[in-house]
Amino acid sequence: MAGVITVAVVDDDRMLREGLRSWLAEVERLRLLASVETVDALLTVGGRPPDVVLLDLVLRDGSIPEDNVRRVCAAGSRVVVISTVADRARIVGTVAAGADGYLTKDHSLETLVGAVETVAAGGTAHSPELAFAWAYDSGPARPRLAPRELQVLLDYASGLTLKATARRAGVSPNTAKYYLDRVKEKYQRAGRPTYTKIDMALRVREDGLDPHTVDP
Numbered sequence: 001m002a003g004v005i006t007v008a009v010v011d012d013d014r015m016l017r018e019g020l021r022s023w024l025a026e027v028e029r030l031r032l033l034a035s036v037e038t039v040d041a042l043l044t045v046g047g048r049p050p051d052v053v054l055l056d057l058v059l060r061d062g063s064i065p066e067d068n069v070r071r072v073c074a075a076g077s078r079v080v081v082i083s084t085v086a087d088r089a090r091i092v093g094t095v096a097a098g099a100d101g102y103l104t105k106d107h108s109l110e111t112l113v114g115a116v117e118t119v120a121a122g123g124t125a126h127s128p129e130l131a132f133a134w135a136y137d138s139g140p141a142r143p144r145l146a147p148r149e150l151q152v153l154l155d156y157a158s159g160l161t162l163k164a165t166a167r168r169a170g171v172s173p174n175t176a177k178y179y180l181d182r183v184k185e186k187y188q189r190a191g192r193p194t195y196t197k198i199d200m201a202l203r204v205r206e207d208g209l210d211p212h213t214v215d216p
Contacts, residue, residue: 005120008034008050039068049076057083066097073098096191101125143186152179157200
C-alpha cells in the first residue's frame with residue numbers, strides 16, 4: 001500500500017507490546033514489522049529497516065538509552081522514545097543522541113500515530129514532557145545563549161525577516177546574522193543540528209526559551 005509507514009516496537013513489557021500490536025493493527029497507514037524486547041533483537045530482523053522505531057527509554061537488559069538510540073538511528077530508522085516516567089535527564093540525552101521525539105505511554109493512540117507520522121516525514125514529535133525536559137535542563141545539550149543571541153533567535157524564529165530582526169535588536173543585518181550563526185554553532189556543538197529558520201523555531205519550542213533562561 002502506497003504511503004504506508006513501517007514501525008517496530010522495542011520494549012521489554014510484553015503486555016505493552018501486545019497492546020501496541022493490537023492498536024497498530026487498526027491503523028491502515030501503519031504496518032508493524034517487529035515487536036521485540038531489545039535493540040539487539042531488532043537489529044537481527046532481516047529486510048529493510050522500519051521507518052520509525054518506538055523505543056522504550058529504559059530496557060531491562062542494562063543497555064544505555066543513548067546508545068540504543070544511536071544504534072537504531074545508525075541502522076536507518078528514526079526513533080520515538082516512549083516511557084512510563086518522564087525522566088528529564090534521560091529524555092534530553094536520548095534526543096541529543098538522535099531521537100526524534102518523546103512520549104509517555106499514557107498518551108492516546110491518536111497522539112502516538114501523529115507522532116509516528118510526524119517523525120516519518122522528517123519532523124520532531126513534540127510533547128509536553130519533551131518541552132518540560134528541555135526547559136528545565138541545564139546540561140551540555142542545552143546551549144547557554146547570551147541575551148542578544150536569545151533576542152535575535154526569538155525574533156527570527158517567530159517569523160521576522162533578518163532585517164526586521166536586526167531592527168528590533170538595534171543592530172545591523174550583518175550583526176544579527178552573526179548572532180544567529182553563533183546560535184546555530186552552539187546548538188550544533190551540543191549535538192542538536194540547527195541550520196534553518198524552521199530548525200530554530202523547533203529549538204525555541206523544545207527549550208521553552210524566554211529571556212529568563214539565559215545567562216546575563
